[in-house]
Amino acid sequence: MDWRNENRPLGISRLRIFDAVARTGTMSAAAALLHLTQPAVTRAVQALESDLGARLIERRRAGSFLTAKGAILARRTERFFQQLDAAIAATITADPHGHHIRRLTRRIADVHIRCLIAIGKARSFRGAAGALGIAEPTLHRPARDLERLVKTPLFRRTPEGMDLSAAGAELARQFTLACVEIATGLEELAHDRSAAGQTMRLGVLPLAPKRQLAAVTEALLRRHPHSRLTIHEASYDDLVVTLRNGAVDVIFGALRAPAPFEDLREESLFDDPYGIVCRKDHPLARRSHVAIADIKKYNWIFPTPSLPRRAMLDAILAAWNLPQRVQIETNSLGSLIADLAASDHISLLPRAYDDHSGLLTVLDIPVPHPQRLVGLTTRRDWLPTDFHADCLALLRKTAADNTRGRENRA
Numbered sequence: 001m002d003w004r005n006e007n008r009p010l011g012i013s014r015l016r017i018f019d020a021v022a023r024t025g026t027m028s029a030a031a032a033l034l035h036l037t038q039p040a041v042t043r044a045v046q047a048l049e050s051d052l053g054a055r056l057i058e059r060r061r062a063g064s065f066l067t068a069k070g071a072i073l074a075r076r077t078e079r080f081f082q083q084l085d086a087a088i089a090a091t092i093t094a095d096p097h098g099h100h101i102r103r104l105t106r107r108i109a110d111v112h113i114r115c116l117i118a119i120g121k122a123r124s125f126r127g128a129a130g131a132l133g134i135a136e137p138t139l140h141r142p143a144r145d146l147e148r149l150v151k152t153p154l155f156r157r158t159p160e161g162m163d164l165s166a167a168g169a170e171l172a173r174q175f176t177l178a179c180v181e182i183a184t185g186l187e188e189l190a191h192d193r194s195a196a197g198q199t200m201r202l203g204v205l206p207l208a209p210k211r212q213l214a215a216v217t218e219a220l221l222r223r224h225p226h227s228r229l230t231i232h233e234a235s236y237d238d239l240v241v242t243l244r245n246g247a248v249d250v251i252f253g254a255l256r257a258p259a260p261f262e263d264l265r266e267e268s269l270f271d272d273p274y275g276i277v278c279r280k281d282h283p284l285a286r287r288s289h290v291a292i293a294d295i296k297k298y299n300w301i302f303p304t305p306s307l308p309r310r311a312m313l314d315a316i317l318a319a320w321n322l323p324q325r326v327q328i329e330t331n332s333l334g335s336l337i338a339d340l341a342a343s344d345h346i347s348l349l350p351r352a353y354d355d356h357s358g359l360l361t362v363l364d365i366p367v368p369h370p371q372r373l374v375g376l377t378t379r380r381d382w383l384p385t386d387f388h389a390d391c392l393a394l395l396r397k398t399a400a401d402n403t404r405g406r407e408n409r410a
Contacts, residue, residue, distance in 0.1 A: 011051070012110050015077050015182070017044040018056065022074040026063045034106075054189055069189055076185025079383065080178050084108060087174035091150050091167055107149055111142040113175050116154070116164075119143065120172030125155075125162045173245045177379075180246035188385055197226035198387040203239035204231055205253025206333055207309075208374065209272070211354045212402060213252065216394045220387075227387050240264070243379060249388060251377040252395065254308070254350075259377060269375040269399035274312060275351040275362035279341050282361070290365040292320045301336055301347040302329040312369045313348045319368055350374075352402075374399075 020030035021041065031038045049056050056070035066074055082096075084105050089096035092104075118128035118139075125143070129136040147154045154168030164172060190196040204213060217229060232239070232248060236256070242248045244261065255266045276295065284290055284298070300317075303309040310329075317324045328345070330336055340347055341359040350372065351362055376392065384392065 011048065012108070012113070014044045014048040014051075015080065016106065017041050018048055019074070019077045019081055021045060021057060021064050022066055022070065022077070025065070027059075052186070052189060054193060069192060072188050072192060073185050075383075076181045076188070080181040081105065083174060083178035083181065087171055087178065088150060090174070091152050091171050104149065108146075109142075112146040112149075113179065115139055115142045116146060116168065116172045117176055117179070119155075120164055120169060120176070123163055124160060177244075177246045181383075184383075184385060191385075191387075197224065197228055198385055199228045199230065200250075200385075200388050200391055201230045201232065201248040202391070203243060203248040203251040204233045205236055205239065205251065206233060207350050207353050208253035209350075209352045209354050209402075212352075212395075212398050216391065216398050219394050220391050223390060224387055229391070240377075243377065246379075249378070249382070249384070250392070253374060253377075255373045255375050255377065257373055263380050265378050265380045267376045267378075268373040269396060270352075270373070270403045272350045272352040272372055272374045274309070274348050274367050274369055274372060276346055276365060276367060277340065277349045277360045277362050278344070278346045279359060280361045282344060282346075284346070284363055285361050288364065290363045292322070292365075295346060295363075295365075296322060298344055298346050299325075299327055301339055301345045302326050303348070304329050304331040307331060309348055316348070316367050316369060 017030060017034060017036070020033050021027060024030050024033060027041045027045075028038050030036075031041045034041070045057055052073075054069045054073075055067050056073060058065045058067055085101050086096045088094075088105050088108070089098075089101045094101055114132065115128065118132050119125060122128040122131055125136055125139055129139040132139065143155065150171070152167050153165050154171065155162050156165045156168075157163075187196075187198055191198050204210075213231070217231075220229065221227065232242070234242075236251075236253070239248060239251045240260065243251055244263065254272070255268060257266060257268075259266050276290075278284055278298075284294060287294065300313070302313060314324065328339065330339075336347060336349075337359060339345060346363075348367070349360075349362075352374070376395065
């Protein structure tokens with residue numbers, strides 16, 4: 001039962017029954033809540049336990065009680081259905097705690113979730129049908145059924161065919177996040193049952209301090225030798241998309257303060273101001289103190305206009321009354337470092353940025369700009385696993401240790 005693979009059945013009906021038993025504490029109460037017979041509830045729970053290879057419920061005279069493994073899954077299952085309620089409520093603009101929403105959510109089936117997520121990934125009905133291994137008309141039926149269920153247009157016609165509307169894309173994103181809860185719960189169950197490892201997907205911004213991250217990675221995997229950490233470097237805009245759809249768990253790098261979406265939370269770890277950088281044997285690198293007048297004759301390598309550093313550099317040059325003639329601009333750190341190392345050009349980089357390959361140095365001149373904070377960006381309602389929590393704790397500790405070290409050297 002792989003909740004990250006839309007080709008597999010999700011087993012949502014069994015999870016709904018298990019969730020009801022966990023919340024009510026008895027098979028009979030769960031049966032009454034879901035309008036099922038008690039034997040049907042018992043069979044569903046037993047089938048789920050068989051699929052997972054784990055005992056989830058202890059049956060006693062006083063009721064049905066969660067085992068330790070059952071409590072792990074119940075926590076994630078509760079969050080799954082809460083997120084389904086919230087997703088449907090947001091789509092139809094209603095109270096997520098209302099009885100109407102709960103009745104509506106109970107009509108959401110595996111096939112509705114699978115088809116909408118697949119369409120969102122493929123960006124077309126044809127591509128989604130191919131990914132699911134079904135005929136396109138077969139996909140249309142549950143897709144349109146879901147659209148009728150929520151009474152909201154979820155699809156739109158484009159020159160390339162049928163795609164998701166804005167409401168459909170948002171519902172697909174929220175369905176994906178809900179499924180992440182169950183996928184995480186299954187991973188936690190496997191870890192609890194054996195030495196199976198856990199996974200964490202960390203998004204890293206290009207200018208994040210990589211040596212700090214490397215120290216954290218080594219310490220983390222020593223503690224969790226069977227687990228896996230996936231590090232994905234990309235632009236902030238790209239990482240925010242993957243964070244909000246559950247494809248990464250955390251973003252490490254410069255904060256936007258405030259975060260661009262209300263469902264994101266930022267945590268500052270340290271201040272990382274910008275500095276002017278050049279090659280190590282640059283004429284300016286030999287000076288113990290550098291003045292504004294000293295840098296007037298040197299040309300800059302500019303970040304492209306889409307990068308936050310470009311706005312900062314433009315503002316600094318304007319404040320210092322320096323020429324802003326652009327000869328070279330790049331969004332490639334590799335090209336920037338290579339050009340700086342081979343020329344007398346200068347540029348702007350964070351002082352803690354440590355991927356200079358030993359070729360660059362930061363000039364001894366402070367630059368005026370708003371505070372630049374490096375830290376963690378997560379989803380506001382994210383519930384980390386033990387492995388996730390250890391990673392965050394190590395990132396915090398490493399950042400604090402490095403900050404104290406810099407203060408002591410100063």
